[in-house]
Structure formats: C-alpha cells, structure tokens
Amino acid sequence: xxxxxxxxxxxxxxxxxxxxxxxxxxxxxxxxxxxxxxxxxxxxxxxxxxxxxxxxxxxxxxxxxxxxxxxxxxxxxxxxxxxxx
Amino acid sequence: xxxxxxxxxxxxxxxxxxxxxxxxxxxxxxxxxxxxxxxxxxxxxxxxxxxxxxxxxxxxxxxxxxxxxxxxxxxxxxxxxxxxxxxxxxxxxxxxxxxxxxxxxxxxxxxxxxxxxxxxxxxxxxxxxxxxxxxxxxxxxxxxxxxxxxxxxxxxxxxxxxxxxxxxxxxxxxxxxxxxxxxxxxxxxxxxxxxxxxxxxxxxxxxxxxxxxxxxxxxxxxxxxxxxxxxxxxxxxxxxxxxxxxxxxxxxxxxxxxxxxxxxxxxxxxxxxxxxxxxxxxxxxxxxxxxxxxxxxxxxxxxxxxxxxxxxxxxxxxxxxxxxxxxxxxxxxxxxxxxxxxxxxxxxxxxxx
Amino acid sequence: xxxxxxxxxxxxxxxxxxxxxxxxxxxxxxxxxxxxxxxxxxxxxxxxxxxxxxxxxxxxxxxxxxxxxxxxxxxxxxxxxxxxxxxxxxxxxxxxxxxxxxxxxxxxxxxxxxxxxxxxxxxxxxxxxxxxxxxxxxxxxxxxxxxxxxxxxxxxxxxxxxxxxxxxxxxxxxxxxxxxxxxxxxxxxxxxxxxxxxxxxxxxxxxxxxxxxxxxxxxxxxxxxxxxxxxxxxxxxxxxxxxxxxxxxxxxxxxxxxxxxxxxxxxxxxxxxxxxxxxxxxxxxxxxxxxxxxxxxxxxxxxxxxxxxxxxxxxxxxxxxxxxxxxxxxxxxxxxxxxxxxxxxxxxxxxxxxxxxxxxxxxxxxxxxxxxxxxxxxxxxxxxxxxxxxxxxxxxxx
Numbered sequence: 001x002x003x004x005x006x007x008x009x010x011x012x013x014x015x016x017x018x019x020x021x022x023x024x025x026x027x028x029x030x031x032x033x034x035x036x037x038x039x040x041x042x043x044x045x046x047x048x049x050x051x052x053x054x055x056x057x058x059x060x061x062x063x064x065x066x067x068x069x070x071x072x073x074x075x076x077x078x079x080x081x082x083x084x085x
Numbered sequence: 086x087x088x089x090x091x092x093x094x095x096x097x098x099x100x101x102x103x104x105x106x107x108x109x110x111x112x113x114x115x116x117x118x119x120x121x122x123x124x125x126x127x128x129x130x131x132x133x134x135x136x137x138x139x140x141x142x143x144x145x146x147x148x149x150x151x152x153x154x155x156x157x158x159x160x161x162x163x164x165x166x167x168x169x170x171x172x173x174x175x176x177x178x179x180x181x182x183x184x185x186x187x188x189x190x191x192x193x194x195x196x197x198x199x200x201x202x203x204x205x206x207x208x209x210x211x212x213x214x215x216x217x218x219x220x221x222x223x224x225x226x227x228x229x230x231x232x233x234x235x236x237x238x239x240x241x242x243x244x245x246x247x248x249x250x251x252x253x254x255x256x257x258x259x260x261x262x263x264x265x266x267x268x269x270x271x272x273x274x275x276x277x278x279x280x281x282x283x284x285x286x287x288x289x290x291x292x293x294x295x296x297x298x299x300x301x302x303x304x305x306x307x308x309x310x311x312x313x314x315x316x317x318x319x320x321x322x323x324x325x326x327x328x329x330x331x332x333x334x335x336x337x338x339x340x341x342x343x344x345x346x347x348x349x350x351x352x353x354x355x356x357x358x359x360x361x362x363x364x365x366x367x368x369x370x371x372x373x374x375x376x377x378x379x380x381x382x383x384x385x386x387x388x389x390x391x392x393x394x395x396x397x398x399x400x401x402x403x404x405x406x407x408x409x410x411x412x413x414x415x416x417x418x419x420x421x422x423x424x425x426x427x428x429x430x431x432x433x434x435x436x437x438x
Numbered sequence: 439x440x441x442x443x444x445x446x447x448x449x450x451x452x453x454x455x456x457x458x459x460x461x462x463x464x465x466x467x468x469x470x471x472x473x474x475x476x477x478x479x480x481x482x483x484x485x486x487x488x489x490x491x492x493x494x495x496x497x498x499x500x501x502x503x504x505x506x507x508x509x510x511x512x513x514x515x516x517x518x519x520x521x522x523x524x525x526x527x528x529x530x531x532x533x534x535x536x537x538x539x540x541x542x543x544x545x546x547x548x549x550x551x552x553x554x555x556x557x558x559x560x561x562x563x564x565x566x567x568x569x570x571x572x573x574x575x576x577x578x579x580x581x582x583x584x585x586x587x588x589x590x591x592x593x594x595x596x597x598x599x600x601x602x603x604x605x606x607x608x609x610x611x612x613x614x615x616x617x618x619x620x621x622x623x624x625x626x627x628x629x630x631x632x633x634x635x636x637x638x639x640x641x642x643x644x645x646x647x648x649x650x651x652x653x654x655x656x657x658x659x660x661x662x663x664x665x666x667x668x669x670x671x672x673x674x675x676x677x678x679x680x681x682x683x684x685x686x687x688x689x690x691x692x693x694x695x696x697x698x699x700x701x702x703x704x705x706x707x708x709x710x711x712x713x714x715x716x717x718x719x720x721x722x723x724x725x726x727x728x729x730x731x732x733x734x735x736x737x738x739x740x741x742x743x744x745x746x747x748x749x750x751x752x753x754x755x756x757x758x759x760x761x762x763x764x765x766x767x768x769x770x771x772x773x774x775x776x777x778x779x780x781x782x783x784x785x786x787x788x789x790x791x792x793x794x795x796x797x798x799x800x801x802x803x804x805x806x807x808x809x810x811x812x813x814x815x816x817x818x819x820x821x822x823x824x825x826x827x828x829x830x831x832x833x834x835x836x
Contacts, residue, residue, distance in 0.1 A: 015193075017137040038134050041699065045640060046193045053191040062640045165692075171573055172595065177631075181549075184634050185556045189481045197635035198698050198824065201545065202574060202595035207825025210692045216709055219692040219827060220603050223547075223574035224593040231592040238610050262569045265560065317582060317591035383573075428579070 005076045012072075015050060016043050028073045033066075044069055056084035089240040090438065091307040093157030093297030095149035095250075096391045097122050099290050099380050105395045109403060112378055114279065118272040119289045120380045121255055135212060138195055140175035142254025145293035146205035147212060150248055154213075156305055157297035162248040164218040165206050166235050168228035170383020172202035174256030182258065205252050205293075224317075226425035229294075229384040230433065233313040240300050250295030251384030260289055270351070279351035279377040287350045290380015294387035296394070302438055308397035308419070311335055311434040318428050321358055325366055328422065331432045342370050343416045346393045347408065348423035349374040350381040355427045362422065363408065372408035386423040390433065393419050397437040442684030442718070442834055443609040444674045447528025447667035449520040449623075450777045452764045453489035453660055457523055461774075462781050465789045466809050470763045472646050472658050479554075480630050486642060488628055489660025489765030491516065502584075509567040511548035514577035516663035516770075517625030521581045524621060528667035528679070536618035536673050539590030540582045541608050542665075543600030543624030545769040547574035550629040577625055590617060595769065597823030598731075599690075600624050601664070602772030602831055606688040608668045618673050623665030623773035632768065633659060639698065641735045647766075648793040649732035649759035650739050650805050657733040660765020664773035666780075683780045686816070687718025687832030698824050699737050704745030706828035707731075707820065711749045714818065714830035724816050725755045725832075727788050729775045730805070731820040732759020733766050742820065743801035756812070758791035758805045772821035772829065779817040779833045786813055 009023045012032070016039065030036045033044075044065040051057040051068075057079065059065065068078045096102040099120045101111050122145055127136060130148045139147070146167065154162065177200035183192055201207075203221040210219050218239070222231040229251030236249040263269055267285050274284035298310065314331050316323075332338060345367050349359045363372055373396075379388040396402055400416055421433040450457065453471030454464035464471065471489045475482055478490075493501065498515040499508065510518075521540075525533070551568035559565040570576070575593045582591040590611075594603045601624030608622035626632075636642050636659060643656035666685075674681060691713060693706025700707065715722060731742055739759075746754045760778055767774055782788060791805035815835050822828045 019137060020133050040696075042138075042194060042198060042697065045638060046195060048640070049191055049193045049638070060640075170575070177549075180635065181553055181556060181631060184553065184630055189630065189634055192634050192638045194635070194638035197631075197638055200635075201597045201824050203597055203823070203825040203827060204697075206596075207692075207697060207827070210694045210826055211697065214694050216692050216694050216706060218690045219596070219825070220607075220690060221595050222592055223544075223595040224578060224591065225573060225575040227592065228575070234590075234592075234616075235607060238614055238616070241614060242610070259572075262559070262572075266566055266569050315592070316589050317587075318579065319588050 001076055001080060004079060005072050008072055008075055011050060015046055026072060029071050032069050032071060055079050057082045087240050087300050089237055089298050089300065089310045090302050091296050091310055091394050092299045092303055092305050093153040094307060094391055094394055095152030095295045097125055097145040097149045098292040098388055099123060100378055112405060114377045115288050115380055116275050118270045118275065119255065119260060122291055138199055140173055140199060140254060142173060142175065142252055143205050143208055146250060146252040147209055149293040150209050150250055150295040153295040153297045154248060157299060159246050159297050161213060161215055162217060162246055163244045164239050164247045165209055165215060166220050166232040166247060166249045167206040168222045168232040168251040168384050169202060169205065170225050170228045170253055171259060172223055173200050173204045174259045175254055176200040178256045178258035226383050226423065226429035227315045227431050229387045230313050230315050230431040233310065233433065234315065236298055237310065237313060240298065246297065246299045248295060248297055250293060251387030252293035253291055253382040253384045255289060255291045280349060282351045283353055285352060285354055287352050287381035290382050290385065292379060292382065292388055294391045306438050307394035308435045308437055311436050313431065313433045316430040319430060321427065324358065324430060328366065328432060335434055337418060339366060339370065342418050342420045343413045344371045344373065344419045346389050346419060346421040347372060347374050348376060348386060348389060350376045358424055358427060369411060371411040371413060373402060373406035374408050375406060386421065386431065389421055389423065393421055393435050397435055442686030443612045443668050444671065444681040445666050445683045445685060445780060446669045446674065446679045446681060447524045448682065448777050448780060449523025449527060450664040450774055451491060451516055451519050452662035452767065452774055453491055454763050458777060465763065465778065466787065468790060468792060470792055472765055478628055478630060480633060482633060486633060487646065487658050489658060490628060491661055509571045510580060511571050511577060512550045512627035513544055513547055513625050514580045516627055516661065517542060517577050517581045518584050520623065520663035521585060521621055521665040524665040524667050525585055533586045538587055539611065539617050539620040540578060540587045541592050541594065541604040541620060541622045542578035542581060543594045543604040543769045544574050544577055544626055545595055545597055545600060546626050546629050546632055548572040548576055549631045550627050553630050585621065596827040597825055598766065598768050598771055599821040599823040599827040599829040600769035602821040602829035603690055605666060605685060605772065605776060605831055606690060606829065609685045609688055612668055612670050619669045621665050621667055624770040625663035626661060626768040626770045628659060628661040643734060646793050647734035647762050649734040649761050649791055650798065650803060651794050652796040652798050654734045654736060654739060656735050657761065658765040660767040662764060662767035662770040662774045664770060664777045666776055681836040683783050683836055684834045685831065686834040687714040689713030689717060690829045693826035693828055695826060700741035700822060702741060704741040704748060706826055707742055707745035707822060708748040710828040710830040711745065711818065714832050718832045720816060722750050725818045726812065726814040727782055727817045728755050728757035729779050729817060729819040730757050730759045731822045732761050734761060738822065740798060743798055743803045746803065747801060754803055756788050756806050756810065758789055760789055762792035772819065775819050776831060776833065779819045782817055783814045783833060783835050787811055
C-alpha cells in the first residue's frame with residue numbers, strides 16, 4: 001500500500017503535468033481537487049483512464065471519480081480493492 | 086464611420102520582441118529553415134494551474150494578448166478575436182498520434198480538449214473572465230485579416246475596444262508533413278539570405294501578435310487602422326487592379342502611399358507576385374519586408390502589422406527591413422500586402438496619427 | 439426599418455436527408471438518422487451510435503464529378519453539396535453579378551484523411567495530396583472555387599457553435615454594406631479524431647440520445663453540412679427575390695467558466711440569448727419556438743435549461759432539440775438547425791424532441807415531443823461550444 005501511494009503521487013505529477021509539485025509535497029490525505037492539489041474535472045477523466053490502463057479498473061460513470069479521487073489514501077484503497085492487474 | 090486605433094501591441098516572435106528597442110538592437114536574419122519563438126517568461130503572465138495544459142501557441146497567444154491589453158490599459162475587452170491558420174497543431178498532432186499508436190484505446194482528454202482551434206481565444210477569455218464576443222478565424226493566410234475585418238465591423242458597431250490577434254505554432258508532425266510536400270526550404274539554400282535563397286518553400290516560423298484596438302486615440306496610440314480587404318483566390322493578373330481599387334475606396338492613389346509592407350517569403354515559386362508589384366505599380370513607393378525575421382506562418386502578417394505599427398509611431402524605418410532606397414519625409418499612409426502560395430491575398434491600410 | 443438580413447436560399451445534407459426536402463420529410467415523420475458506425479474504420483465500428491450520412495466517399499466523388507487526383511476531405515465534399523443546393527435554391531445564375539462572399543465553419547476540416555494516412559503518407563507519395571487539404575480553411579476554399587467566389591472567403595472555428603458565428607458574420611457584413619451577398623454555413627464529417635475525443639470526455643451516449651430528459655446519458659455525434667444564402671435588401675429588390683426568412687438577431691458571448699463544460703447557471707448562454715433579442719429588437723414573449731442546442735449531455739441540457747429560464751422566466755416558449763434526429767454535428771450544427779428553424783417558419787410546424795420521457799427535476803422543462811402545427815413568427819436557435827463559446831441566432835418570418 002505504501003509503495004502504491006508513492007507510485008500514485010509520482011504518476012499524478014507526471015500525467016497531469018504538475019510541474020510545481022514533488023512527491024514529498026503531497027500528503028496521503030491532502031484533497032486532490034479544489035483547494036489541495038487544485039485538480040479539476042478534466043484531471044478526473046485523466047485519472048479514470050489511468051485506473052483502466054494501469055490497474056485494469058473500468059469506471060463508466062465519471063461522477064464516481066469524485067469519491068475515489070478524494071485523496072491519495074482513498075485512491076490507493078480503491079485500487080487495492082478493485083485492481084485486476 | 087468610427088475610427089479604429091491601435092493602442093496596444095504584444096508580440097511573441099522568433100526575435101526578442103519584448104520591446105521594440107531591444108528588437109532593433111538584437112534582430113537577426115533567420116538562417117535555419119524551422120524557427121521557433123524566442124520564449125518569454127511564461128510564468129510572469131500565466132497562472133501555474135492554467136499553464137500546465139497549454140501548448141506553446143496557447144501560451145504565446147496569452148502572453149501577447151496580456152502585453153497588448155496592458156499597454157492600452159484595457160482591463161476587459163469587449164471582444165476577443167483570434168486568427169490562426171493551423172490552430173492548435175501541437176495538441177491535435179499529439180491526440181492523433183495517441184489514437185493511431187494506441188489503436189484507439191486508453192486515450193485521455195487533455196490533448197483533445199486543447200486541440201480545438203478556439204483554444205487560444207477561449208483561454209484568454211477564461212484568464213480574463215471575459216464574457217464578451219469571442220470568435221476564431223481559421224482561414225489559411227487570411228486568418229488574421231479576417232479577424233481585423235471583424236474587429237473593424239465591431240468598432241463601427243459602437244464597441245469601444247477589441248482584442249485582436251494572430252497566432253500559429255509549430256507542431257512536429259505537421260511540419261514534417263509540410264516538409265514532405267516541399268513547403269519548407271532546405272536549410273542549405275539560406276546561406277545568402279532569404280530573398281537570395283532561390284529555392285522552393287519557406288522558412289517555417291511561428292509567433293503570436295495581439296493588438297488592442299479602440300475607438301479613441303490616446304497617448305499609447307500607434308496608428309489608425311483604416312481598412313482591410315481579402316481576396317481569396319484571384320488571378321495574379323488582377324492584383325494590380327484590386328490594389329488600386331482598395332486604395333480608391335479609401336480615397337487614395339498610389340502616390341499617397343508612403344510605405345508598403347510586403348510579405349515576401351523567399352519562395353521562388355510565388356515571390357514573383359510581390360516582385361511584379363515592386364517593379365511596376367509600387368516602383369516609386371518605399372518598400373519593406375519582414376519575413377526574413379519572423380519566418381512564414383499563416384498569421385505571419387500579424388508580425389508585419391506589428392512592424393508597421395511601430396514604424397508609424399516612431400517614423401523611422403530600420404535599414405534591415407528595406408527592399409528599395411525610396412524615402413519620404415513623413416510616413417502617413419502605410420499599405421500592407423500579403424499572400425501565401427499565390428492565394429489568400431490581403432490589403433491592410435494604416436495611417437499614422 | 440429593415441426586418442433583418444434576407445435568407446434567399448438554403449441547402450443541407452445530414453443523416454436524415456441529402457437535401458432540404460428530405461430533411462423536412464424526416465423531421466415531420468419522426469424519422470431519426472442515428473445508427474451504429476458503418477463507414478469509418480475504427481474499433482468503435484458497429485458499437486458507437488452516430489448520425490452517419492449514407493453516401494460513401496466514392497459516391498460523393500461521383501456525385502460531385504471530382505477527378506481521381508482530387509484531394510477533397512469528406513468535410514469539403516459534404517460542404518460543396520450543401521452549398522450548391524443553397525445557391526441553386528436561391529436561383530443564382532451569375533454568382534459574381536453582386537459582391538459575393540463565402541463564410542464556412544468547420545472543426546475537423548481534413549482530419550478524416552490525415553488520420554487515415556497518418557503514417558503511410560511518409561512512405562507512399564500518392565497519399566500526400568491530402569497534406570495540403572488538412573487545414574480548416576481548405577474545405578471553404580474548395581467550396582468557394584466550385585461556386586466561383588473569389589474575394590471574401592473565410593472560415594470560422596469555435597467548436598460546436600462555429601456555423602452560428604459564420605451566419606452572424608455574414609449578416610453583419612451585409613448590414614454594414616461591406617458585401618451584397620454571402621453564402622454562410624458549415625460542414626463537419628465524422629472522424630476517428632472526434633469520435634475518440636468525445637469518448638475521452640465520457641459524454642457519448644451508448645443509446646439514442648435523449649435531449650432534456652432527466653435520464654439522458656450523453657450525446658450522439660453526427661456529420662452534416664448546411665448553407666444559407668444571405669442577400670442585401672437591394673439585391674432582393676433588384677432581383678425580385680423570394681425571401682425564405684430573415685436573420686433578425688444574433689449574438690455571441692463567452693461563458694468564461696471552463697474549457698469544455700458550461701456553467702451551471704448558464705451565464706454565457708443567457709447573455710447570448712439576451713443580446714440576440716436586443717439585436718432583433720423583440721421581446722422574449724415574441725419568440726414562438728426555440729431550437730435548443732440540447733446535445734443531451736448532462737451538463738449542457740441542465741445549463742441550457744437554466745439559461746432558458748433566466749431569459750424567459752416562467753414562460754419558456756415551445757422548444758425542442760433536433761439533435762436526436764441528426765446527432766451533434768459540431769461545427770455544422772448551427773447551420774443545419776438554421777435550416778430547420780426556417781423550415782419551421784415556412785411550414786408552420788415545430789419539430790419534436792425525440793426520445794424525451796422525464797423532465798429534469800430542478801428545471802422541470804418539457805420540450806415539444808410531437809409534430810406541432812403553429813403559426814411561427816420568430817425562432818431562436820442556440821449553439822454552444824468548447825472554449826465557452828455561446829451563440830444565438832434569431833430567424834423571423836418574411
């Protein structure tokens with residue numbers, strides 16, 4: 001789980017082009033959207049594709065992303081519970 | 086008729102054009118066949134949250150527009166009008182490559198969203214929170230001139246200020262395609278200068294030029310924009326008459342033109358169109374060119390307008406722009422003529438204030 | 439006082455018909471044109487539902503009598519068919535008798551060919567001809583040349599509102615006396631680029647789209663082209679022209695809210711409608727029918743409903759979205775819906791909003807779901823696009 005969290009932080013920075021952030025800047029419970037990292041609905045769509053591509057998890061309703069991507073913690077937990085690869 | 090003044094200019098180009106004086110000191114004729122912009126410090130102009138998704142052309146457009154608005158001291162324009170010949174070719178190339186390489190799977194939206202032609206205009210509006218009229222013209226080498234035509238209509242319709250600009254960016258995929266069909270010069274042919282290259286194609290450039298237009302003259306005014314006319318696909322033989330007709334519509338004859346700004350790009354196949362005018366109709370008129378400094382792109386004529394506006398204001402013509410030795414004491418009426426690949430002819434008329 | 443700018447001809451090709459008459463017949467017989475992808479080579483073939491035009495590219499080439507060496511994109515071919523119908527419909531025999539321009543709109547341009555030969559054009563010279571027809575302006579250039587229009591030719595691309603802005607510029611040029619006659623409209627073909635692009639936004643419906651329905655799941659894409667002939671009062675008078683309708687109002691505003699999504703309160707759309715009413719100098723009450731943008735995405739229909747209430751209060755006029763017939767035809771949408779608006783005026787009929795069942799709870803707006811006969815004086819037509827672009831046109835009875 002710890003490794004997965006680190007991996008997610010690195011991927012988010014890379015995929016979403018968050019040039020001003022480093023892995024250590026992101027706390028596990030920091031909100032990813034809004035005030036925290038400042039992600040938006042377009043980023044949510046990017047993350048949905050990442051879940052599909054890297055962890056074999058398909059999400060068909062973009063609204064579901066809101067809870068899953070609340071923080072690194074919730075995202076990692078969701079992946080642990082649902083991954084198929 | 087309302088008057089339309091250029092009160093602010095912003096230019097991101099292959100030269101350092103952050104300031105006209107710096108440009109005069111540092112300008113250099115381009116010697117490579119593909120030339121990218123001299124990058125401004127983007128972060129001085131764009132918030133980090135917005136910049137992370139922007140391709141170069143979008144960034145350049147946002148920067149140039151911000152400079153133009155600031156100079157004219159306009160907080161909120163009443164219209165944003167953008168011209169771009171190829172649009173957001175970096176992101177459209179990127180999304181297209183992902184589609185093909187990944188066989189239409191695992192595609193993400195960012196490049197697609199940023200690939201639409203109106204991204205620059207949309208991002209400027211978003212940054213300014215500007216809810217006004219917003220349009221993007223995408224018609225080859227008259228994309229910028231169509232934007233000017235629209236802006237003039239707006240001013241005549243009682244709008245007080247308009248932000249108008251031209252922007253194009255170099256995308257790797259599209260430039261490779263254009264090389265395939267001979268639209269880009271071989272670098273070796275450039276050693277004696279653009280107009281002596283005696284080769285097909287052009288120096289492929291990019292840039293963003295924005296102008297703050299207002300119906301009032303003020304301290305920052307560069308020139309008055311009088312009229313713009315577009316001739317999309319007329320015969321070369323008609324240009325002579327169309328030019329005279331354009332001047333006549335504006336109450337002028339050839340002798341009244343103090344300076345002509347020409348779009349010569351060194352393409353041996355099409356520069357004869359300019360040369361015919363230079364040697365005949367415009368023989369006694371002072372002539373300058375600029376694409377040896379900006380490179381060619383669909384909205385390069387907006388760089389020409391930037392130069393023309395500066396000349397109107399300062400009343401001095403730098404040597405490195407001159408095509409002939411004619412001189413006049415005061416530069417009042419300035420005519421710009423541009424075409425690309427023998428099509429998309431346009432005339433733009435400026436007047437010093 | 440002029441009633442507006444005269445529309446004297448129109449032409450259209452869409453998935454519900456290859457000309458104006460066929461489109462009209464489909465509209466009044468509730469015949470929609472949405473089916474699973476058949477022609478485009480994509481992994482989504484036989485899966486995703488779209489509004490595809492029946493003609494293959496080969497059939498279109500034959501129809502237009504193009505040479506083998508032509509480099510027409512499908513966008514250009516569809517556009518040329520619709521533009522020629524419009525010019526013929528306006529009984530124009532000598533296009534250059536008056537100062538005539540062309541303003542077209544497109545979002546994909548020649549992307550259909552570029553994606554087809556993405557890598558192969560590097561190896562095979564024969565496919566390189568399409569490199570020069572990739573850019574958005576190329577289809578307009580071809581249409582202009584085929585009609586003999588040489589002077590003012592331009593192209594607008596503001597995503598899904600593009601052709602509304604083309605119609606608007608045309609009307610403004612005529613009103614300003616800059617031009618006597620202008621052919622305005624737009625064309626967009628389906629492409630892998632747009633199908634996959636909209637798929638990444640997760641706003642494509644797996645079923646027939648349901649505009650303004652509470653349980654709508656997204657849009658169907660479509661392809662189409664449509665053009666109108668606009669003429670000045672002087673030309674109409676001199677040529678004793680039959681006027682089909684007038685373009686009486688137009689406006690463009692920006693939502694400045696999000697790169698792709700519309701604001702929840704529909705601010706940009708509200709502004710566009712209000713400004714258009716002002717240009718037309720009519721009261722909101724005078725609008726007899728609204729042809730809504732109504733793409734059937736959760737976001738658009740919610741936002742547009744709110745905007746309609748902002749503008750019309752409790753008295754929202756009869757309205758419908760025709761997107762369930764044709765799919766969302768992107769840059770061509772406003773032009774085909776302009777043709778539908780004029781048909782509504784001419785035939786005194788409102789076209790139904792197909793597939794609607796349940797109103798959206800918070801706005802409770804119910805579109806017209808049946809073919810409804812009604813005297814129509816003014817139609818308001820909305821088109822919104824990425825980049826916050828919101829445009830509204832108003833067409834009025836001749």
